[in-house]
Each structure stands twice: as structure tokens, then as C-alpha cells.
Amino acid sequence: MMGGPPEQLAGPDPLSAAVRRLCSTTISRLIDRGLRTQVRAIHAQLAQPLCVAVAGAVSGGKSTLVNALLGRPVAPVDAGECTQVVTWYEYGLDDGRVEVESRAGTVCRTTLDRDGRLPRDLGLPTDQIERVRVQLACPALRDLSIVDTPGVNTITTANEAAARRMVLGTGDSDHAQALIYVLRYVQQFDAQTLAQFRNLSAACGMTGVNTLAVLSHIDRRGEEEDPWPAARRLAARAYEQLRASVFEVVPVIGVLAETARGGLLGPPDLAGLRTLAALDDLDLEDLLIDLPEFATSTAEEYPVPVGIRRHLIARLHRYGILVAIETLRRRPDTDLSALHRALERASGFGAVASTTGGPGATGGASFWRA
Ligand SMILES: Nc1nc2c(ncn2[C@@H]2O[C@H](COP(=O)(O)OP(=O)(O)OP(=O)(O)O)[C@@H](O)[C@H]2O)c(=O)[nH]1
Ligand SMILES: [Mg+2]
Structure with a gap:
């Protein structure tokens, strides 16, 4: 593999640092024990990297976008249904360490493949895996943990809890705080696609403040040389339809961002x-x-x-x-x-980076922590 980890980020964003300082001062002044515990929890959470889950329909380009965010092609990508288990990519110096957490509560260790990808065989049937945690020494992950999720095509009342658990994780303190919802480019979103998005967002307790919609596959349009004018038009139209649930709709050519950022x-x-x-x-x-x-x-x-x-x-x-x-x-x-x-x-990745406070961004993580 060529290239390497993405460039160093420009430190924690100033707003969350300011809120952290405010929490510290408040903790020392609070007399009520219950309130002190609550403010301590907020303080602790702000010290952790922000956790962003990437979700959406099958084959929408979620894992491709995850690789672009990581700056390394670690997540398996395929034209057919591919990601079967929820995978957390977290910062750590033991680069390539993989922990497979089973539903029964056991943890098995493995490593990335020789080509640096997450192995397809994780040693357990996928329906027995609760989640996989991958440690990477990417500077990009110091401020942002990224969760790749299997595609969800249909959310019903019956599988709503499973969808929420998949995107948010299991614990109270250990769950995604923001959502990138990947929508595959089509001329016009049908009511069902939009309803799917709103249902998932609502099931996860996300709001327009911490949800970004990404419009993928915009380069797959007909014969036009430049897909951007039409992509911007559709993104604007999608924003009109989704404005209550997202803060922005950003068109991105995921595969190009993955190639470029991974070198x-x-x-x-x-x-x-x-x-x-x-x-x-x-x-x-x-x-x-x-x-x-x-x-x-x-x-x-x-x-x-x-x-x-x-x-x-x-x-x-x-x-x-x-x-x-x-x-x-x-x-x-x-x-x-x-x-x-x-x-x-040319991939449009810069717009995702600036809203996630991710690699190449000039602040922005504050947006998600609101
Ligand atoms: N042309 C083009 N292809 C893309 C884009 N994004 C992803 N792809 C391709 O689309 C296919 C599916 O991408 P994945 O990233 O595996 O999609 P996914 O949403 O993770 O799929 P599941 O895990 O199966 O739900 C792969 O062949 C990618 O290379 C894009 O913006 N443009
Ligand atoms: Mg995938």
C-alpha cells in the first residue's frame, strides 16, 4: 500500500476545550452530588474522541467513506452486500489490533490482514459478533472514532431497537454521538428512502444537530463530464426534504476520496x-x-x-x-x-472533513458536540 496515515490534525477544537474547562470549574463548585456526577460524565465524554457512526442502506458507500475518513483502506468494500458486523475504528498505538466482542461477552484478538484490511473471517459466525474494535495509529482518529455499520434497508418497529443498538452501541457511555447517513445518488429520493433515513435517525435519538447526510455515487450519472452541477442541485433538494433531520447534505465521490486519501x-x-x-x-x-x-x-x-x-x-x-x-x-x-x-x-471530501472536524478540517467537531 502506498501513502500512509493522514496528516496530523490541528488539535482539539476550541469550543469543546472551553466547555471542558467550564465543566472543571463547575464540578469544584457544585454541592449537589447528583449534579456533580452528571457534570463529571459530560466532562469525561468531552475528553474522549467524538464517535461518529456511518449508516445507511446496503451498498451505499459507507465503508468506502470510512476508508476515506481513516485515510487508509482498512474496511472491506464490495459491490455486493459486504459489511456484516459493526466495526469501531479507534485511535491506539497498537496499530492493526482487532478485538472481536461476542454477544456472549467473550473477546478474541486478531490482526488486520497482510494488506492492511479487516479480515473477512473474524473467527466467529457474524451473528454471534456484537462488535469489532480496530485500533489504528491514524492521527485522524485522535479526535474522531468512526463506526462502520452493516446496511439497513428496512427499519420497522420490530427491528428499530436492533438498528439503534447497531449504530449507537450497547452502553450508555460507549455509543456514537453523531451520525453520517449515506444516501446513494438518485434523480429524486422516493418517500420510502426519506422515511428510512428519518426512522433510523429517530431510532438512534439523533437530530438535525448531529446528523450529516452524504450523497454518494454522484459520479455514476449518465454521460455528463462533470457530475457536480447536478449533484449540488440534488443535494439542495434533498436538504429541503431533510432539513429537520440533518444539518447539511454533502455530495461526495467516496471512491475518489478513498483513493486520494489512501494514496x-x-x-x-x-x-x-x-x-x-x-x-x-x-x-x-x-x-x-x-x-x-x-x-x-x-x-x-x-x-x-x-x-x-x-x-x-x-x-x-x-x-x-x-x-x-x-x-x-x-x-x-x-x-x-x-x-x-x-x-x-475533485471528490468533494473536504466538505465532510470540515463538518466532522476530521482530517484536513479547520475546526467543526464542535458542531457535532452541540
Ligand atoms: N462510482 C462510485 N462508486 C462508489 C462510490 N462510493 C462507493 N462506491 C463503490 O460502491 C460499492 C459499495 O461500496 P461500499 O463502501 O462497500 O458500500 P457499503 O455501504 O459499505 O455496503 P454494505 O457494507 O454492503 O452495506 C464499492 O464497489 C465501492 O467502490 C462513489 O461515490 N462512486
Ligand atoms: Mg460496508
């Missing part, structure tokens, strides 16, 4: 992209018109080896390839890290 392109990818950038527009259009063919054809006329083409499609999809080509044409001396930065900008 997942290597020198052969850059060489392949340079070759594509040197083609004239019509030849390029011909090549990219049929993406499955582009990714798999072994015909000799292709200017880039098939393995690299396949990797470029998996990591960038069509829009990401076009962004990379445009970047390289504008600045032919662009190196891998500059290319990753350009792709991160």
Missing part, C-alpha cells in the same frame, strides 16, 4: 494516466466509451496494459480518470502526491 495510485498508474493524457480527445473518448471493455480487453491496440486499466477503473471510475487526465494536461510535471491532492479536491 492508492502508484507509479505505474501515473505512467498509464500520462499515456492517456497524451492521446487526442477523440481517441480518448473512444477508449472510455465502454468502461467494462476498457478495463478488461486484452486487445493489443490499447495503449496502457490491462492490469493498469483495470486498477484505474476500480480506483477512479470514469470521472476520476478524466480529472487525472485534465490535471496532467494542465501541469505535466504533476507527481503522485499532487495528483492525489487534486483527486481529493
Whole structure:
């Protein structure tokens, strides 16, 4: 794997530090024992990293977004139903340590795979696992713990408690305090999708103050070169429909953010992209018109080896390839890290970072702690 942990965060956000100081002063002045215990609990919670759960429907792009937030591709991702267990990613120096907590109360230890991913086989049937805790030495996790959750497609009164337990965790002090709800991009959200979101948010006791909606897969739209104008329009419309339950609706190309923040392109990818950038527009259009063919054809006329083409499609999809080509044409001396930065900008990830106070943010965690 290339790249590495994301850059250091700029320390705890000033608002929660101020509230923590206020709690300390208040504790020493309170006479009532019950109140003192309550303020102590708030004080202790503010000293912990904020815990954000990423939830939503199956295959919406939750784990991809988790990897982007981590800056490392640790969470398994797949086109089919993938995440089966609730997984907490927490800061710790024992990087890669995995604890599997069973419903029966036992804890088994394992580690990430050699490629740095969470293993699919965790040593227990998934229905016996309460949750998995992964320790990572990512600076991004110092202020933010992230919970990846299995997709919930239908919330009924019968499974509401299970959904809440899944997103929030089991204990009173050990649960998610904020929610990122991933909505897969469609032209128009149907009433059922919106109801699902509201139900999950309500089941978890979340409100418009601590819930962010993320609109994923915005690069999967038809033939348009630039998906952003339409994505912004839909995000604005979705916000109108969801404003009571979220503080913002942010469009993000998760797969691009994951690639860029994880530094997942290597020198052969850059060489392949340079070759594509040197083609004239019509030849390029011909090549990219049929993406499955582009990714798999072994015909000799292709200017880039098939393995690299396949990797470029998996990591960038069509829009990401076009962004990379445009970047390289504008600045032919662009190196891998500059290319990753350009792709991160094009992914829209910055808007998630600034609202979560996550990597690359300029404050914002205060929003979630309100
Ligand atoms: N083109 C594109 N693909 C994406 C985007 N986000 C995720 N994907 C792809 O969508 C597929 C599903 O992504 P996951 O992150 O596994 O989705 P998930 O919500 O975690 O799925 P479950 O755990 O099964 O509920 C993967 O193939 C991702 O690469 C995006 O914004 N654009
Ligand atoms: Mg998943």
C-alpha cells in the first residue's frame, strides 16, 4: 500500500476545550452530588474522541467513506452486500489490533490482514459478533472514532431497537454521538428512502444537530463530464426534504476520496494516466466509451496494459480518470502526491472533513458536540 496515515490534525477544537474547562470549574463548585456526577460524565465524554457512526442502506458507500475518513483502506468494500458486523475504528498505538466482542461477552484478538484490511473471517459466525474494535495509529482518529455499520434497508418497529443498538452501541457511555447517513445518488429520493433515513435517525435519538447526510455515487450519472452541477442541485433538494433531520447534505465521490486519501495510485498508474493524457480527445473518448471493455480487453491496440486499466477503473471510475487526465494536461510535471491532492479536491471530501472536524478540517467537531 502506498501513502500512509493522514496528516496530523490541528488539535482539539476550541469550543469543546472551553466547555471542558467550564465543566472543571463547575464540578469544584457544585454541592449537589447528583449534579456533580452528571457534570463529571459530560466532562469525561468531552475528553474522549467524538464517535461518529456511518449508516445507511446496503451498498451505499459507507465503508468506502470510512476508508476515506481513516485515510487508509482498512474496511472491506464490495459491490455486493459486504459489511456484516459493526466495526469501531479507534485511535491506539497498537496499530492493526482487532478485538472481536461476542454477544456472549467473550473477546478474541486478531490482526488486520497482510494488506492492511479487516479480515473477512473474524473467527466467529457474524451473528454471534456484537462488535469489532480496530485500533489504528491514524492521527485522524485522535479526535474522531468512526463506526462502520452493516446496511439497513428496512427499519420497522420490530427491528428499530436492533438498528439503534447497531449504530449507537450497547452502553450508555460507549455509543456514537453523531451520525453520517449515506444516501446513494438518485434523480429524486422516493418517500420510502426519506422515511428510512428519518426512522433510523429517530431510532438512534439523533437530530438535525448531529446528523450529516452524504450523497454518494454522484459520479455514476449518465454521460455528463462533470457530475457536480447536478449533484449540488440534488443535494439542495434533498436538504429541503431533510432539513429537520440533518444539518447539511454533502455530495461526495467516496471512491475518489478513498483513493486520494489512501494514496492508492502508484507509479505505474501515473505512467498509464500520462499515456492517456497524451492521446487526442477523440481517441480518448473512444477508449472510455465502454468502461467494462476498457478495463478488461486484452486487445493489443490499447495503449496502457490491462492490469493498469483495470486498477484505474476500480480506483477512479470514469470521472476520476478524466480529472487525472485534465490535471496532467494542465501541469505535466504533476507527481503522485499532487495528483492525489487534486483527486481529493475533485471528490468533494473536504466538505465532510470540515463538518466532522476530521482530517484536513479547520475546526467543526464542535458542531457535532452541540
Ligand atoms: N462510482 C462510485 N462508486 C462508489 C462510490 N462510493 C462507493 N462506491 C463503490 O460502491 C460499492 C459499495 O461500496 P461500499 O463502501 O462497500 O458500500 P457499503 O455501504 O459499505 O455496503 P454494505 O457494507 O454492503 O452495506 C464499492 O464497489 C465501492 O467502490 C462513489 O461515490 N462512486
Ligand atoms: Mg460496508
